[in-house]
Amino acid sequence: MEKDKYLGICKVGEKGQIVIPKEARDMFDIKPGDSIVVLCDKKKGIALVKSDVIESMSDEFLGGNNGK
Structure with missing residues (x-):
């Protein structure tokens, strides 16, 4: 069964970057x-x-x- 909701946490790095959690990317x-x-x-x-x-x-x- 495919999930339609996800809650995750990511930290902001020194350069302001975040990593989108794998579950959200998927x-x-x-x-x-x-x-x-x-x-x-x-x-x-x-x-x-x-x-x-x-x-x-x-x-x-x-x-x-x-325009395609």
């Missing part, structure tokens, strides 16, 4: 070289979203195929 099929969009709101927090998700959302919103 859940969202995040591979080395993938691009991640960082969404920030001072009141709501930080969200990480794979860039292909943002691209497909923009395609739906704009009604196009992103």
Whole structure:
């Protein structure tokens, strides 16, 4: 059975880097070289979203195929 929720903790390194936990990478099929969009709101927090998700959302919103 595939999990649809995960809670994990990661530490921020000296250079401000984090490691996304393996369970989360597996859940969202995040591979080395993938691009991640960082969404920030001072009141709501930080969200990480794979860039292909943002691209497909923009395609739906704009009604196009992103020039493809």
